[in-house]
Amino acid sequence: DSGVTQTPKHLITATGQRVTLRCSPRSGDLSVYWYQQSLDQGLQFLIQYYNGEERAKGNILERFSAQQFPDLHSELNLSSLELGDSALYFCASSMDRAWDEQYFGPGTRLTVT
Amino acid sequence: DQQVKQNSPSLSVQEGRISILNCDYTNSMFDYFLWYKKYPAEGPTFLISISSIKDKNEDGRFTVFLNKSAKHLSLHIVPSQPGDSAVYFCAASANADGLTFGKGTHLIIQP
Secondary structure: OOOOOOEEOOEOOOOOEEEEEEEEEOOOHHHHHHHEEEEEOEEEEEEEEEEEEEEEEOOOOOOEEEEOOOOOOEEEEOOOOOOHHHHHEEEEEOOOOOOOEEEEEOOOEEEEE | OOOOEEOOOEEOOOEOHHHHHHEEEEEOOOOEEEEEEOOOOOOEEEEEEEOOOOOEEEEEEEEEEEEOOOEEEEEEEEOOHHHOEEEEEEEEOOOOOEEOOOOOOEEEEOO
């Protein structure tokens, strides 16, 4: 158990819908990262927040947005969902802004039908 | 354009022998490299990293080698153990501005 929690574990929704994925980092960690793992694209970095501020941005679509709240939990919002958005979404956390020592959550499996 | 490539989708190694996983990159701006391990139905786990100012970093059974001129890095695991069977991802960062991953290599340790 990494100490990072993600909810929900599974999510099934229809095209065009909007969903919110939630992540609670390990106690004391200030950075939260979001990743997408799909069959054809592999593991992709989406976005990083550090202490509430956006720190780095990867291959995140405009239909997706994220935020980190004062209590340090984070939400990833996916809208106008397409079939290709079906993937595993991982959240990770670390104490500071460094890439080392990231602890990953178990992931949320999103299925868009 | 795939900037980080792991050309071997799978690798089978006998228990006790050395496992060598390879990774090539094209972006000369990458200055930090990491390896992650992933078991099925779990999130990835950070294994080891190396800065571009070094050519080797060692942590127990795991050693990462970086050849900047060849834009190549490798992860050596010795001796290989059954618990090392997993998918290994190579990742690279430029100026701490995001991470780019390879597609992974499935390592199978045979008894």
